[in-house]
Amino acid sequence: MSAELPAILLPEASLRHPESTKWLKYPADVLPLWVADMDYAVAPVITAALRERASSGLGYFQYLQPEPGVSALLREKLATQSITELPEGGIRSLPGVVPGLYASVLGLTSPGDEVISMTPIYPPFMSAIADYGRHLRAAELVHGEAGWQIDWEALEAAVTPGTRLLMLCHPHNPTGRVWTQAELARLAEFVLRHRLWVVSDELHADLSFQGAHQAFVSVNPALRERTVTLTGPCKTYNTAGLGIGAAVSHNLELLDRLARASVGVMGSASAMSMTMWIAALTGGAQWLETVMAQLLANRDLLTRRLRAELPWVRYSPPEATYLAFLDLRAHPRAADIQAFLLSEAKVALNDGLTFGPGYQGFVRLNFATSPEILNEAIARLVTALS
Ligand SMILES: Cc1ncc(COP(=O)(O)O)c(C=O)c1O
Structure with a gap:
């Protein structure tokens, strides 16, 4: 050691x-x-908070408020990533980020629609698309002297009139790329020109070696109407067994579409996972x-x-x-x-x-x-x- x-x-x-x-x-x-x-x-702040919640007197494990206690802290944290002016209800808790990926595909596209993503990519991006009869339009990244780069021509070639959604991973699993401000701005222009919805999985945001994370939605105000950002604590704080995440958007209709598409099957985040996230955001x-x-x-x-x-x-x-x-x-x-x-x-x-x-x-x-x-x-x- x-x-x-x-x-x-x-x-x-x-x-x-x-x-x-x-x-x-x-x-x-x-x-x-x-x-x-x-x-x-x-x-240690996480284990202490879990112990405290489980101890007598504080052991509240009943149904929880729809707007979880973690929202206010999350709002502050998202502001450090340039996600500001979220409306009330703009943060919805999830039992994990993968359910958010699936709900986004279901809620923002229809069977037969195309979804664009840059490969290689975290496998549930592809399964969320394929499992529900949508079609992946893959734009392969290029790997050269300058590292992993977006192939802009491949991206343009991948879009057709049937493409509805861009699934972005920022920072990117598995290459570890943190997309630069210039790359994000160019992606924003691409999204707006092709009138795509976006789900941006930013679960690895805290693990950047490049300084403060800049959320995709923050690079162009016009993205606010089109983007759902997914976030959660499990990669940062090593808590995947306590499943929780959040879907965040300025456009409440998009979040409603995710909720309607997964009604009855989404489940909710657990009390202990909320306690964990609050402790992590407060003292981690x-x-x-x-x-x-x-x-x-x-x-x-x-x-x-x-x-x-x-x-x-x-x-x-x-x-x-x-x-x-x-x-x-x-x-x-x-x-x-x-x-x-x-x-x-x-x-x-x-x-x-x-x-x-x-x-x-x-x-x-x-x-x-x-x-x-x-x-x-x-x-x-x-x-x-x-
Ligand atoms: C990009 C990305 N999204 C989602 C997940 C899984 O998130 P969750 O466990 O909250 O469903 C991972 C796990 O490694 C991941 O790398």
């Missing part, structure tokens, strides 16, 4: 908790650097600062070792998140690279193919762990790939 950050790595027994997806999916000799959970203990800043320092150190460690020991691996260090998207297509086993690394290196990564049909030979590596585990995983990958 590193000297600077002794407190935050979860002990082995917690990592291997019987309900852990990340650590129990694969055999015990496999290092799991796949699903986007961190190996760090949650902020210092914990997050420590975690970000660890993530940056791990990212740079990964970058240094890949450049030195596997220089043929094409990789652009992420500008946000703890996910690295590695291009291993030059390897003879590119056709089954995830399975090869699982069996030969005993390292579990996400298969690139799940991020879009063009991404066989890529893997996504989650570096939100200790430097020791990361070093061990890199050593195993180097041995298996060399």
Whole structure:
């Protein structure tokens, strides 16, 4: 465990908790650097708040107000991302961000409509489109010397008169890109010219190494009528098991459409998840600062070792998140690279193919762990790939 950050790595027994997806999916000799959970203990303010709510006298677990207590804090936080002047009712809680993605597809498009997104992309974007008979129009990003970039020609070519919605991921999972002000402004122009709705998944906003996050909706006032922003605490505070999120818009009709499309099946966020989010927004800043320092150190460690020991691996260090998207297509086993690394290196990564049909030979590596585990995983990958 590193000297600077002794407190935050979860002990082995917690990592291997019987309900852990990340650590129990694969055999015990496999290092799991796949699903986007961190190996760090949650902020002490969160555990304290959960304990307090569960204690006698404060144990209120009945039906909750429709406008959750977290809204006022969230409103303040969103203002730091330039989302201002939200109307009353402009924040609706969700049991998670993925349900918000699905509700957006259902509420903002009709069966047979086209939805545009930039691939590679977090898999539920594609399943939300396909599962309900909408069609993905994929605009592949380009990966060159300048890192992952939007292919503007591909984006224009992907739009047809049947395209209704842009699904944006900002910061972007799996590449870790933080779209710049210039890129966001150009995307805004694209959206307005083609009269698209937008759902912007900004779940990774707090995990940027580039400074304060700028929300997509903030780059052009005309986007307010067309955009739903999705946010939540689970990537920032490592609380995915306490499902909660929010759909945010200046246009209440869009939020109503999401609600109508998912009436009866959406469910609601739990009392404990609200307590967690309130605690995180109120007192989680210092914990997050420590975690970000660890993530940056791990990212740079990964970058240094890949450049030195596997220089043929094409990789652009992420500008946000703890996910690295590695291009291993030059390897003879590119056709089954995830399975090869699982069996030969005993390292579990996400298969690139799940991020879009063009991404066989890529893997996504989650570096939100200790430097020791990361070093061990890199050593195993180097041995298996060399
Ligand atoms: C971009 C993005 N959206 C949504 C999610 C999942 O959100 P939730 O667990 O709140 O449904 C993830 C999880 O990694 C993600 O990376």
